[in-house]
Amino acid sequence: xxxxxxxxxxxxxxxxxxxxxxxxxxxxxxxxxxxxxxxxxxxxxxxxxxxxxxxxxxxxxxxxxxxxxxxxxxxxxxxxxxxxxxxxxxxxxxxxxxxxxxxxxxxxxxxxxxxxxxxxxxxxxxxxxxxxxxxxxxxxxxxxxxxxxxxxxxxxxxxxxxxxxxxxxxxxxxxxxxxxxxxxxxxxxxxxxxxxxxxxxxxxxxxxxxxxxxxxxxxxxxxxxxxxxxxxxxxxxxxxxxxxxxxxxxxxxxxxxxxxxxxxxxxxxxxxxxxxxxxxxxxxxxxxxxxxxxxxxxxxxxxxxxxxxxxxxxxxxxxxxxxxxxxxxxxx
Ligand SMILES: [Zn+2]
Numbered sequence: 001x002x003x004x005x006x007x008x009x010x011x012x013x014x015x016x017x018x019x020x021x022x023x024x025x026x027x028x029x030x031x032x033x034x035x036x037x038x039x040x041x042x043x044x045x046x047x048x049x050x051x052x053x054x055x056x057x058x059x060x061x062x063x064x065x066x067x068x069x070x071x072x073x074x075x076x077x078x079x080x081x082x083x084x085x086x087x088x089x090x091x092x093x094x095x096x097x098x099x100x101x102x103x104x105x106x107x108x109x110x111x112x113x114x115x116x117x118x119x120x121x122x123x124x125x126x127x128x129x130x131x132x133x134x135x136x137x138x139x140x141x142x143x144x145x146x147x148x149x150x151x152x153x154x155x156x157x158x159x160x161x162x163x164x165x166x167x168x169x170x171x172x173x174x175x176x177x178x179x180x181x182x183x184x185x186x187x188x189x190x191x192x193x194x195x196x197x198x199x200x201x202x203x204x205x206x207x208x209x210x211x212x213x214x215x216x217x218x219x220x221x222x223x224x225x226x227x228x229x230x231x232x233x234x235x236x237x238x239x240x241x242x243x244x245x246x247x248x249x250x251x252x253x254x255x256x257x258x259x260x261x262x263x264x265x266x267x268x269x270x271x272x273x274x275x276x277x278x279x280x281x282x283x284x285x286x287x288x289x290x291x292x293x294x295x296x297x298x299x300x301x302x303x304x305x306x307x308x309x310x311x312x313x314x315x316x317x318x319x320x321x322x323x324x325x326x327x328x329x330x331x332x
Contacts, residue, residue: 007094011036012331013285014051016266017092017150019329021099023265025154026200028241031329037080037087041241043200047088047157048080054091054100057120067093068120069100071111081111086160090153091121094289096130100147101156103164121145134171146171152178159197174199210234210247217314218254224268224276224302231256235263237316237324250317259302266328267298272318274306279330 009017015031015038022029022042032039037050052069069091071077080087089107091100100121110117122137129135129147136146144164148156148171155178156163166174177190178199190197214234221228235255238245245251255263262268266282278299286292308315 007288008053009092009094009285009288012281013288014053014092015329016282016285017289018049018051018153019266021150021153022157024151025158028200029154030239030242030327033326034076034080037077039080039085042154042157045158047086047160048083049088049090050077050080051090051092054093054121054126057118065122065124066120067091067123067126068118070116070118072116073111073114077111081108087111088157088160089119091119093123093126093147096126098126098129098147098149099153099156100126100145101164102145103143104160105164106143121147132172133175134168136166136168136171148175155199158200162197207247210249210252213249214252214254217249217252217309217311218307221254221307222256222259223253223307224255224259224263224270226303226307227256231258233257233260235260238320239264239324239327242323242327244320244323248317249314251320253306253316258298262298264328266330268302269325269328269330270306270321271325272321274308274316276302276304276306281331 014036018038018040019029019031022040026043028043030041032041032046034048037048039046039048041047050071052071054067054069057066057068069089071089086104087108088104089102092098093100102119107117107119120139125135125137125145126147129149134146134148134152136144138144144166146156146163152175155174159174163171174190174197181199190199211234215232218232220232222232232254233256235253236245237251237253259268266279268276268278270276283292283295286295
């Protein structure tokens with residue numbers, strides 16, 4: 001029997017995988033806390049997500065197509081299960097870049113009963129989902145297990161109450177509907193036999209005054225690299241989707257398009273002494289998935305410290321910087 005060479009992601013890699021995957025779906029994603037399970041909110045709804053690497057199901061198995069994850073009852077998993085928040089358990093198979101999900105409502109009792117639970121799926125279903133975006137199969141207990149590409153994680157979570165009731169044809173239709181949305185579209189719903197599914201592509205309406213105040217305070221320069229050239233954007237320090245993410249000037253900073261995206265993707269950040277830092281955990285993750293090209297060039301672009309407005313009252317509120325970094329999953 002040949003052993004599959006699979007890429008194994010560690011906890012920090014998996015956290016950034018989740019954050020990045022959710023942000024493809026919606027701007028309205030906040031990392032709250034936790035270290036597997038992780039607590040997130042997406043479109044104001046909170047979830048715990050426990051995520052494990054999918055692997056072969058071990059010696060003695062009769063079906064070579066079978067794969068699994070093993071879920072152990074850690075204190076933090078127990079704690080999550082004791083709340084009324086949905087606890088989602090996902091497998092990730094890095095070779096195909098797909099998630100596999102089990103029905104959280106069927107599984108909750110089993111997690112509570114046993115110390116370690118094995119959750120099974122099929123390599124062929126993961127492969128199929130990497131080709132057609134989403135795929136599912138019914139196990140011997142009648143549970144619908146779903147595999148899907150990373151960019152559909154938000155869609156999956158948003159429809160968690162009904163998605164495991166759908167057949168594969170309906171799942172394909174849901175994904176197709178979601179793909180047909182433009183950024184300008186706000187929300188969508190899709191009618192199926194059993195009821196309504198939701199498709200959200202949330203884009204925030206920006207406050208034009210916020211933008212003007214930020215540009216003026218920072219003299220139309222990127223606070224991380226000093227570039228002007230009309231390439232700047234008014235970034236929120238605590239993200240706008242976070243309950244504390246106000247349009248106050250002390251929650252704003254002027255960044256070029258590159259540094260704004262890098263900041264929101266947790267690649268670069270600043271501490272409460274305004275030192276600009278690269279997030280080494282995120283870089284490690286990007287190296288592992290082969291997306292780290294250009295990192296040395298990127299590193300050279302930024303100053304050591306944030307370029308601050310001369311007027312102190314316009315500067316970022318120091319107390320908010322920690323919350324801002326935490327909400328992007330940066331542990332400092
Ligand atoms: Zn910049």
